[in-house]
Amino acid sequence: MNNKSLLGASLFALALAAPVAHAHEAGDILVRAGAITVNPNTDSGSVKVDQGPIAGTNLGGKATLSSDTQLGLNFAYMFTSHWGIELLAATPFSHDVKLKNTALSPANGKLGSLKQLPPTLSVVYYPLDSKSAFQPYVGAGINYTWIYDESVSGSAKQNGFSNFKAENSWGWAAQIGADYMINDKWMINAQARYIDINTKATVNYNNVPGTRAKVNVDVDPFVYMVGIGYKF
Template identity: 25%
Template structure:
């Protein structure tokens, strides 16, 4: 987490040092306002603790979510940039194998996916495709026990904060010379979490999950 925060602070310092100018399609700073679909996987990869006797083959799925996203990008030159995003997304986790449909195990799990990516752009006129890669830190800020677990005596549910990796691809489309443009972006995250369910202070179930969400965005951009 500390390294990611340092990188984010360095990017913020670069942005602060950039002179304020009118819109410019070749400017140093680009701000994007996006609509984003967060499409997680959420499947169990291992069961480490189980004192309640989960059905054999128990599996889970995390719900999709749709959120606004703010992205800030600094260009070192026409080809290379760093980008960070700001958003919070919320998910439920249901069991779908060995349980009745809609058996909720985790409720209203709120996530901040702190992300920093390095991007390579192909300057092909007004349409500029790019690819990127970077790091993420999944920070769970609030997690509630699912409705199906409370009658079983579950009093607390935790999801572990974890580092992961990100691959990215997309395109920026300039709209004239005003600095405004359209943007399309796809990210594939590779990150796990450990889920723990407690009955008072007793660890009842602990499972490892592969989240690996697709994060698909589209919106408007302003470069200056």
Template identity: 40%
Template sequence: MKKSILTIALLSVISITNAADYKAGDIVVRGGVTNVTPNSDHSAVMLGGADSTMSLAVDDNAQIGLNFVYFYDKNWAIEVLAATPFTHDVTIYDPNAILNVDGAKLAEVSHLPPTVSAVYYFDTMNNIKPYLGLGLNYTVFFDEGFESAPKSLGLSNLALDGSFGLSIQAGFDFNLNQNWHINTSIRYIDIDTEATFDVGGNNIGKANISIDPTVFSVLIGYKF
């Protein structure tokens, strides 16, 4: 009886092991949760070209993550990262009470960070398939807007430039059967943007923001 149970278990492992192998032409679609955690460093705010002693920081946000992968062979693939728009609170730090808004929520900004990566899957003899990736990201910002309190202080017309940057990632697929798997990954994306805004109707406000987020994803995938 014990030998029969052991035999069934070994056959199950072999079946999953075979299911773990990708091949040329395979297409993988994934969906789940993606969390963007920006670099916590504060970005200096310039007014009229001079350091105002104020700074900005951007908080993290989680959204539905989407992922599409096309395999050229069992090791190499092209991956496209997509998601529903991320929305971040922007906090202003004002230690010298220039505007008396230290620690206040300054604004909200939304962005989409589509990323295309070349991915290399390592050969393994089990159902866990680790990989590394290198890619190019373009982040577009939209719906930038000041909160009502900053508006009352004369701040308006917030705008953030789009950003091109590199992305590096590491992750793995845990195959459940021939088609379904669980994916988890961590990546760093280089996102740098210039924020400009008006103060009292004059276009004198500027901050170079290094968002440079760490992106965590946990997704369910299906192989076609």
């Protein structure tokens, strides 16, 4: 037997002897962690005065939110080798809120900031055989975004603004992702989501007593996560 034949036979024997890295099966619990980025795809209505002596005034303009990256966590339970349920969690995201092109020039610029937590519960589907090391998946579910710790920026406060508030949101979510099994327990994961987040923000304008402005904001972020996972 020549060297090439011997090498080929050895590799074939090694492949037969190597354990198959099974992916996800019924009863598996998956825990993933990594960097997660929320990138708002903001589409807001115009800023309007809804309380006070000039109520009904349309100030025009738009609101925007900045992106943020935090620690993302996934917890999933597999009902079968193809179907599972997954919870997305993360450390709190922080976003700057800015107004631009409003008729009230002191309002333009950074209005303030807020924090939010967007837990999302999804049903996920893995189409490939469980023996495949590469496991793409799709999912859909429901999101609840808890918005808190709203604050007015220093410059906005100097211009007479206070009491910045934003409402929590319920919405739907969709995702695509993939696991690659390094071995029977460890995996590399990448995922992308679209989350339907809508809120109404309000702020008081103290230079005209009793005046409050509001704006409806479709945040609708794209959410990206890359990390590692472990299967129990």
